Amino acid sequence: MNDILPDPVLSVRDLQIGIGNKLKIVHGVSFDILPGETYGLVGESGSGKSVTGLSIMGLLKRPLNVTGGALHFLGHDLRRIRPRDHRRLRGDRMAMVFQEPMTALNPLAPIGRQIAEMFVIHRGMDWSEAKAKAVEALESVRVPSPEERARAYPHQLSGGMRQRVMVAMALACRPDLLIADEPTTALDVTVQAGVLELIADLCTAEGTAVLLISHDLGVIANMCQRVGVMDRGRLVEEQDTKALFENPMHPYTRGLLAARPRLGSRVPGERGRLIELEQMVADEDRGHDVPTLVTPRGPRKEVTA
Amino acid sequence: MTVAPLLEIRDLSVHFNLPRLTPFGMRRILHAVDGVDLSVKEGECLGIVGESGCGKSTTALTVMGLQEPSSGQILYRGQPLSGPGAPGRKERARIAQMVFQDPYASLNPRQTIGSTLLSQLALHGIARGSEASDRVADMLVRVGLSPDHAKRYPHEFSGGQRQRIGIARALMLDPEILVLDEPVSALDVSIQAQIINLLMDLQETLNLSYIMISHDLSVVEHVSDRVAVMYFGRVVELGHWHAIFSRPTHPYTRHLIGSVPNAEAVLGRSRGVPDPVAIPEGRRFAPDISVRPEAGASREASSLVEIGPDHFVRLADSISSPKAKR
Numbered sequence: 001m002n003d004i005l006p007d008p009v010l011s012v013r014d015l016q017i018g019i020g021n022k023l024k025i026v027h028g029v030s031f032d033i034l035p036g037e038t039y040g041l042v043g044e045s046g047s048g049k050s051v052t053g054l055s056i057m058g059l060l061k062r063p064l065n066v067t068g069g070a071l072h073f074l075g076h077d078l079r080r081i082r083p084r085d086h087r088r089l090r091g092d093r094m095a096m097v098f099q100e101p102m103t104a105l106n107p108l109a110p111i112g113r114q115i116a117e118m119f120v121i122h123r124g125m126d127w128s129e130a131k132a133k134a135v136e137a138l139e140s141v142r143v144p145s146p147e148e149r150a151r152a153y154p155h156q157l158s159g160g161m162r163q164r165v166m167v168a169m170a171l172a173c174r175p176d177l178l179i180a181d182e183p184t185t186a187l188d189v190t191v192q193a194g195v196l197e198l199i200a201d202l203c204t205a206e207g208t209a210v211l212l213i214s215h216d217l218g219v220i221a222n223m224c225q226r227v228g229v230m231d232r233g234r235l236v237e238e239q240d241t242k243a244l245f246e247n248p249m250h251p252y253t254r255g256l257l258a259a260r261p262r263l264g265s266r267v268p269g270e271r272g273r274l275i276e277l278e279q280m281v282a283d284e285d286r287g288h289d290v291p292t293l294v295t296p297r298g299p300r301k302e303v304t305a
Numbered sequence: 306m307t308v309a310p311l312l313e314i315r316d317l318s319v320h321f322n323l324p325r326l327t328p329f330g331m332r333r334i335l336h337a338v339d340g341v342d343l344s345v346k347e348g349e350c351l352g353i354v355g356e357s358g359c360g361k362s363t364t365a366l367t368v369m370g371l372q373e374p375s376s377g378q379i380l381y382r383g384q385p386l387s388g389p390g391a392p393g394r395k396e397r398a399r400i401a402q403m404v405f406q407d408p409y410a411s412l413n414p415r416q417t418i419g420s421t422l423l424s425q426l427a428l429h430g431i432a433r434g435s436e437a438s439d440r441v442a443d444m445l446v447r448v449g450l451s452p453d454h455a456k457r458y459p460h461e462f463s464g465g466q467r468q469r470i471g472i473a474r475a476l477m478l479d480p481e482i483l484v485l486d487e488p489v490s491a492l493d494v495s496i497q498a499q500i501i502n503l504l505m506d507l508q509e510t511l512n513l514s515y516i517m518i519s520h521d522l523s524v525v526e527h528v529s530d531r532v533a534v535m536y537f538g539r540v541v542e543l544g545h546w547h548a549i550f551s552r553p554t555h556p557y558t559r560h561l562i563g564s565v566p567n568a569e570a571v572l573g574r575s576r577g578v579p580d581p582v583a584i585p586e587g588r589r590f591a592p593d594i595s596v597r598p599e600a601g602a603s604r605e606a607s608s609l610v611e612i613g614p615d616h617f618v619r620l621a622d623s624i625s626s627p628k629a630k631r
């Protein structure tokens with residue numbers, strides 16, 4: 001790695017999310033995403049990875065709120081930014097792809113129009129120009145016969161095509177950060193491979209940083225340079241992808257890696273019993289007293305800014 | 306005397322009539338399942354893999370009697386399960402049961418778990434009163450829950466617990482066959498391992514036979530004894546799990562296995578799966594797997610061919626007639 005790292009696109013420090021002071025969901029999470037980097041967040045459901053993504057986008061729903069910490073994005077302090085300025089960043093400089101494209105797209109508008117809206121709102125284009133750009137955007141995500149498809153409604157497309165439309169929309173304004181929350185969980189494996197490849201290609205070409213949120217360790221290994229592992233609202237380990245898979249340090253990470261069914265790991269002549277997470281990590285190792293972050297430089301109890 | 310397999314699916318086809326595109330247009334038929342032959346032995350787990358739309362769920366629904374076959378037969382110990390002479394629904398319910406992907410959607414939200422499980426025993430006249438409640442308690446313990454859980458409602462459980470309830474519900478009538486339709490795909494990785502292990506333990510202790518449908522190849526590899534790969538309504542490859550995963554031969558199987566995002570492959574560790582592009586010499590298979598075969602066309606031309614011990618592959622139609630395929 002270079003001695004001088006570029007300024008991060010996104011810097012999250014000691015992020016806390018909860019409902020007032022009563023209930024905490026995320027207990028002090030810190031990470032940086034560098035320009036052009038793909039950073040993965042893995043964890044089980046309820047580990048707080050999705051709300052972390054939503055808090056960056058400013059899309060947390062009441063009564064959930066950011067209760068502490070700092071979020072810096074391209075020099076903007078996202079905790080103090082005015083809602084209208086955050087809205088301007090959203091879709092333009094930061095964009096999000098959700099798990100279920102059918103609920104994220106407007107069922108009553110043709111997809112071309114929905115993509116064109118991005119150019120009208122963020123680039124001030126008129127509609128005819130924007131619609132031409134929308135067709136180009138569809139072409140860039142490898143949707144066949146884009147002119148025709150631009151007039152289609154979401155229900156007329158397959159799941160994979162819809163997710164490609166979501167990617168086209170998210171990347172329309174060439175954002176600096178793409179947050180992809182389980183982008184391929186709802187898709188078939190072969191379709192999933194295509195969509196992941198597309199996200200990787202387009203983001204590499206544009207130098208877009210990606211925050212990839214997934215519970216699928218295979219997807220994370222394929223896509224990310226660095227990975228953060230979240231458990232019960234804490235970031236318990238952060239490492240380069242290769243190091244994480246080869247030498248997981250936190251007991252929770254070890255448990256997670258051991259518990260997943262892996263292709264080619266069943267021994268012929270034996271039953272394919274899996275190791276359960278509870279066999280690898282005791283409940284005490286997952287509570288409040290464990291180090292919040294394990295890094296190659298050693299465990300840290302306190303999160304430093 | 307040869308013993309009939311526990312369950313046999315013979316030349317099963319399920320066709321759906323689609324609406325005409327224009328008032329006097331062509332009749333359109335969807336061949337959801339198109340001439341499938343499969344069998345399940347006692348105590349065996351047959352895995353069926355394929356993408357959505359390949360007909361794997363329709364096959365399962367037909368086994369359960371929730372879908373009428375257009376042609377073909379389903380035999381249970383040599384006796385027909387469909388068509389004339391088939392047993393009634395109540396009898397069928399004690400032969401085969403189904404575990405669904407989303408147990409929350411298949412449990413009545415206004416009934417306690419206990420009453421959901423009890424109602425089956427009452428309906429079938431198996432047990433009543435305290436004997437029935439004892440059975441329910443036993444079953445809950447068997448699937449890793451506690452007897453007190455009978456008093457609770459479905460919304461009070463986590464996803465993994467609900468799937469345990471779904472399994473308990475399916476096992477109440479002591480069936481011989483469980484049809485598992487994507488039993489773990491809605492669950493977290495860590496919970497998946499628990500449910501998979503539970504299913505394997507139950508299979509052993511209760512001598513159950515499974516038909517497991519999944520698009521997740523790694524899950525199928527872990528649980529199945531034999532695997533059938535389905536593609537557009539047909540079985541394209543069938544065999545022992547190890548043969549399918551270590552020597553996938555049909556291009557679609559290779560494509561499917563090659564598409565799984567796999568940490569080991571990225572990190573340069575071998576997982577013993579050959580390059581999906583390299584096809585062994587001397588055999589020709591369907592050249593373009595992305596092209597849907599013409600429905601009903603040249604069905605006779607293609608058949609499953611044995612290429613190894615307990616390993617069958619469907620050869621391309623192009624072998625018998627190279628120009629037949631467009």
